[in-house]
Amino acid sequence: MNILLWHVHGSWTTAFVQGPHTYLVPVTEDRGPDGLGIARTFTWPDSVHERTPRQLRECPIDLIVLQRPHEEELARRWLGRTPGRHIPAVYLEHNAPHGPHGEVPATRHPYAGREDLHLVHVTHFNHLFWDTTGTPTRVIEHGVVDPGHLYTGHLPRAAVVVNDPLRRGRTTGTDLLPHLSRTIALDVFGMRTEHLATHLNLPPDRCRTADLPQSELHTAMAARRLYLHPVRWTSLGLSLLEAMHLGMPVLALATTEATEAVPPGAGTLSTRPDALATAARTYLNDPQAAAEDGTRARTAALARYGLKRFLHDWDTLIEEATHR
Numbered sequence: 162m163n164i165l166l167w168h169v170h171g172s173w174t175t176a177f178v179q180g181p182h183t184y185l186v187p188v189t190e191d192r193g194p195d196g197l198g199i200a201r202t203f204t205w206p207d208s209v210h211e212r213t214p215r216q217l218r219e220c221p222i223d224l225i226v227l228q229r230p231h232e233e234e235l236a237r238r239w240l241g242r243t244p245g246r247h248i249p250a251v252y253l254e255h256n257a258p259h260g261p262h263g264e265v266p267a268t269r270h271p272y273a274g275r276e277d278l279h280l281v282h283v284t285h286f287n288h289l290f291w292d293t294t295g296t297p298t299r300v301i302e303h304g305v306v307d308p309g310h311l312y313t314g315h316l317p318r319a320a321v322v323v324n325d326p327l328r329r330g331r332t333t334g335t336d337l338l339p340h341l342s343r344t345i346a347l348d349v350f351g352m353r354t355e356h357l358a359t360h361l362n363l364p365p366d367r368c369r370t371a372d373l374p375q376s377e378l379h380t381a382m383a384a385r386r387l388y389l390h391p392v393r394w395t396s397l398g399l400s401l402l403e404a405m406h407l408g409m410p411v412l413a414l415a416t417t418e419a420t421e422a423v424p425p426g427a428g429t430l431s432t433r434p435d436a437l438a439t440a441a442r443t444y445l446n447d448p449q450a451a452a453e454d455g456t457r458a459r460t461a462a463l464a465r466y467g468l469k470r471f472l473h474d475w476d477t478l479i480e481e482a483t484h485r
């Protein structure tokens with residue numbers, strides 16, 4: 162199959178393009194949000210090809226994977242064909258809903274009421290909270306390319322992975338970092354993390370930051386004693402699943418899909434930051450306990466979020482979508 166999808170979510174796409182298909186990724190001259198092209202910080206196989214909007218008009222395309230509402234109009238303009246009518250289409254929803262007035266359970270999905278395509282959620286939490294009435298809908302949980310059991314935990318610090326922590330603020334739990342940093346020093350990895358310590362009025366050593374390519378990020382994460390996921394509202398951070406694959410014990414707020422992803426014995430889930438701080442202190446004082454919980458985290462992640470299951474689920478849907 163020739164599958165068109167935009168480069169929106171690097172980690173998710175890294176898993177998706179491991180399948181047996183040819184993947185066409187739009188690229189524009191400015192490499193802006195609608196034309197990022199092939200990832201620069203992730204390793205993608207040779208089956209992924211960049212195509213300009215002009216080139217796409219002449220490309221045979223068997224399926225379009227839409228991930229943002231405006232991509233349907235982009236496809237119409239660039240291809241001269243309508244997703245769902247002229248070309249089979251799937252809409253993939255990465256995010257938990259944000260109601261216009263905080264009424265999250267009542268949030269109607271922009272692709273609700275569409276019988277001409279399939280809508281896919283990446284978590285059961287998203288499926289539960291989005292109103293997608295009238296559109297064939299299913300859940301295909303995340304898959305992760307296994308980085309291997311790299312955990313050493315020899316650095317008595319916590320790894321945090323987040324992009325845009327200053328802009329996203331309370332959504333990603335940025336406001337909780339000063340409190341947690343009093344128990345364990347933080348290494349925050351991600352885009353636009355610079356000046357975070359200054360913004361939070363923290364000593365530089367209590368909140369270091371870096372933006373690393375994935376090839377370096379996993380090794381850096383695995384050197385930290387634990388993974389901290391203070392996110393209040395998200396679909397399910399792939400960095401949390403990657404940390405579990407690495408063999409890291411994880412501490413996370415007990416919100417959204419994290420309660421399903423992290424089983425007992427793999428870390429600590431709580432809505433109380435103080436409970437996360439207590440668990441962090443335990444791991445600081447007992448590296449063996451951290452390693453044992455990390456091993457259980459890895460076992461759970463491989464069982465539920467393995468790449469083979471993920472690709473099989475997508476191939477099943479692709480077959481349905483292109484033969485309806």
